[in-house]
Amino acid sequence: MKFTNQEGIEIVETIIACIQKNRDYLSEIDGAIGDGDHGINMNKGFTLAKEALTGKENMSTGFQIISKMLMSKIGGSMGPLYGNFFRGLYVASKQHEEIDGQIIGEMLDKAYDNIKKISPAKVNDKTLVDVLDPAIYAYHKEFDASQDVNKALTEMVGASQAGLEATKHMVAKLGRASRLGERSKGHQDAGATSAQLILESFADGCKKLLR
Amino acid sequence: MKFTNQEGIEIVETIIACIQKNRDYLSEIDGAIGDGDHGINMNKGFTLAKEALTGKENMSTGFQIISKMLMSKIGGSMGPLYGNFFRGLYVASKQHEEIDGQIIGEMLDKAYDNIKKISPAKVNDKTLVDVLDPAIYAYHKEFDASQDVNKALTEMVGASQAGLEATKHMVAKLGRASRLGERSKGHQDAGATSAQLILESFADGCKKLLR
Amino acid sequence: MQRFVNHADFIVEDMMKGIEKARPELEILSENDHVMKLKAAPIASKVGLVSGGGSGHEPAFLGYVGHQMLDAVAVGEVFSSPPAQAFYDAFMSVDSGNGVACLFGNYAGDNMNVKMAVDMCLDEGVEVKYVVATDDVSSSPKETKEKRHGIAGGVFMWKVAGAKASQGATLDEVIRVAQKTVNQTRSICVGLSSCTIPAVGKPNFHIDEGKMEFGIGHHGEPGMHVEDLKSAKDIAKDMVKAVVDDLEVKADETLSVIVSGLGATPIMELYVLYNDIESELQARNINIDKVLVGNYVTSLDMNGAALTIMRMDDELHELLEVEADSMGLRV
Amino acid sequence: MQRFVNHADFIVEDMMKGIEKARPELEILSENDHVMKLKAAPIASKVGLVSGGGSGHEPAFLGYVGHQMLDAVAVGEVFSSPPAQAFYDAFMSVDSGNGVACLFGNYAGDNMNVKMAVDMCLDEGVEVKYVVATDDVSSSPKETKEKRHGIAGGVFMWKVAGAKASQGATLDEVIRVAQKTVNQTRSICVGLSSCTIPAVGKPNFHIDEGKMEFGIGHHGEPGMHVEDLKSAKDIAKDMVKAVVDDLEVKADETLSVIVSGLGATPIMELYVLYNDIESELQARNINIDKVLVGNYVTSLDMNGAALTIMRMDDELHELLEVEADSMGLRV
Ligand SMILES: Nc1ncnc2c1ncn2[C@@H]1O[C@H](COP(=O)(O)OP(=O)(O)O)[C@@H](O)[C@H]1O
Ligand SMILES: Nc1ncnc2c1ncn2[C@@H]1O[C@H](COP(=O)(O)OP(=O)(O)O)[C@@H](O)[C@H]1O
Ligand SMILES: [Mg+2]
Ligand SMILES: [Mg+2]
């Protein structure tokens, strides 16, 4: 099962559309225990990326454009965090004409590693790491066992949803919400929410193309 | 029919109590076409006067205290206007041990004259003059005809009410409301309202004492 | 009412005490706790400069007491003229024998109280002359512009007269430049939401969400009209038109400009508005000299902004260049 | 949302253009429209001073670019850190070969972006060191005070470091006084009502009428507790206690003080509050050196106030005495 890097640009478009659609939803979630701008920040970056797409990109260079826009135009925490995440997706795929389950796994690893490099966030700190960590782990577990990329992507999405759900019961240790201490419990984390949306639309995009 | 200047201090107290009671009402009326503080201004001045009363005043020196407080502590338009008004009530009565219908008429004249000295307001400008002018005229008309001070006071109150009512149909020519032009129509004037209350409680106070 | 206040009836007194403590150059007059004066005043051989008016417009009026600015200010209750006694005490406290100029804002109460105080000073042999600011173009039609109220334009009047007086000018010279400033200054306000007098405790008036009041007064006096809330660009256009037309400013003339917030307007937005005002003036080929953007004359917690323009000439330019040091303006 | 705005998504760009037009000493960097710099920078043989942060706190941060203050500021979207690229461009634009000090507010985004930009500069051979303000005592317990956010205390940091740099100090000396300022500065905020991010269009959080939020953050981050709205006197008491206890200020020590409005608070009330704060410090036999009351670091249209104290010593006193000239602070 694979698809070409050229076709993969559709995945980039799917992710952008997903973030744009969830602008208000993400801000609303951030409003509960943050400053209510997560959707605005994300939407602005992904919309700028969409405008920067020339139609000539493949999946890798599409991710590169998202990364550049986030890093140079968005700032906030999301600029560096997701900027590095998408740079990982770009770097790990750019030399491949065809994308298969093995390469998808490498892309996810590189993206997550890049976040770990700049953020002290650990599992249970109530951040996007609480979605990324179990989801990417689940992807590898399933793919290693069955070599079935579709199944692995499905496992990843399931784990991302569970990870997101779990953030509701965590006390925030980083970012604005951390000053709430115990009171941050009961609310889903905003960054984890966008991470879940990104992984799910990434998986959806891949599944549509894989044959 | 008369009362002593000594007893007359009750009239001073009646007027003060009346203004205090109507604090919010006066502000509300001022709010429609002015800046909504007429009741506050009046209440502050009359309350300071009440606190300054030592218990040794007669009617004249009671009015003098109101006048002084308004002039030195209140400011606004009301400080000079009512400050001069009450100075008139004081000056025209201070040499009389006994107060009768004749002296009441002189007091009202002097008070009104003092306002005319500092304000350009004419009848129909939508100010307190629209209450004072017809009310004091009515007092004299009745007293000259019947020499009945009670009846004259009743006529005065009636004319003050009619004068107040009439302000609703006027276009303000002076003060803050004047910038509204035609739009000031349909609203009763705040200063006219307090003038009506003052004349009515003055009349009530006199009637209680006159024997 | 969400306010930092002890007893609303004494908010002015509490504020004055706070200012006296925060500003070493100022003092409350010992004879009258509603007068704020420059400790250094009276200044030998200088004309005394006084203003006064209701409170709630901070930093006006008392924030403009300072070096090369005002010598004293009579402080009224919120939105209410100070009593004649306060003006009188202010005048007397700053007279160095060279007379006093009273520069105030043309509200009915202020007019009556200033005139009474001027008479009282005359009895003591102290000469006081006065000039009333009439910059608010929406407060009366052009034919009766002597009835107009003074708003943020007062800042130019105080700055210019303060500079002139500091140069040793006579009372008549100070009065002349102050009157010239008034003649060449126009303002207009736009209100986006109401303000609350602390002692009243509820909003003074009401502007519907999505509406704006063009030409609103500094105490919420109704403006020229209420209309749908426009973009900053379109508001700037209307404001510029209102003042430039009234003052009959022609291409190639030079103006100085104040954009003042009315109290609750974020500073960010004042600059957004100024950006469009400047573009609008540029488009009319009007030159810009000095620019002040900030909270210069406010209306408690009103959300809104005022635009003030002054037609410049060499004399006014030089006087604006003189250093000034007060709480409200330091240049 | 009652606002002076064109397109909410471009409010920061519009504001920056307005500031550039209104302030002749400032310019938007030609390479990056999210950097505001002093035209005069880089200043020969002076360490470059840079700050940056989200917008909506005006006059912070860009209002503190000025003579003897900051040389440039990286400007983020409303309540959002500027990108690394903006910090990088700001650093590079003010380096005169003597290195650059970046003095910012310790929010997660700023930290990541500054560090990325510092690395980028290193690649170009430009040395950038940084200090983070951590004055907000309510943002983290004392045991983890390195996690605290920087709020109005930044003004003291920029003033002190700006003065030091202007005297020709080395980068390490500038960093030392900036860090000392941070170590000796504490702040606390009280919120009375919410603020609205223009692009969001509805209030960020909610405070019930009659309640106040003690220790609220500069973006509406929840505070230590919500309680019934107290008198100014009692609020002042609690605020003074929060900062004085945390800094362990003892009798006879000397502090400098800032009382900053959060955007929509009438200036009148800031002085009412300062009056009570001063009384409270007096009652503890604490001396007061410099006092700043006004809108120094705001949060859009939030109604509320911040109290900042800095423990003084001879060096800090002298540096605060140095003249400074910026939009937000002129002394
Ligand atoms: N240091 C960090 N490392 C990883 N994720 C973080 C960190 N700080 C914050 N986050 C994530 O960022 C999210 C908030 O993002 P956003 O609202 O866009 O930024 P901001 O908090 O600057 O307003 C949080 O929900 C959390 O998941
Ligand atoms: N020049 C004037 N002469 C007489 N009465 C006046 C004048 N100006 C205002 N008034 C009266 O004052 C009233 C308003 O009083 P008040 O609200 O206390 O003062 P302010 O208008 O200064 O807030 C008006 O309703 C009007 O009757
Ligand atoms: Mg956020
Ligand atoms: Mg009134």
Ligand SMILES: [Mg+2]
């Ligand atoms: Mg009034």
Ligand SMILES: [Mg+2]
């Ligand atoms: Mg944010």
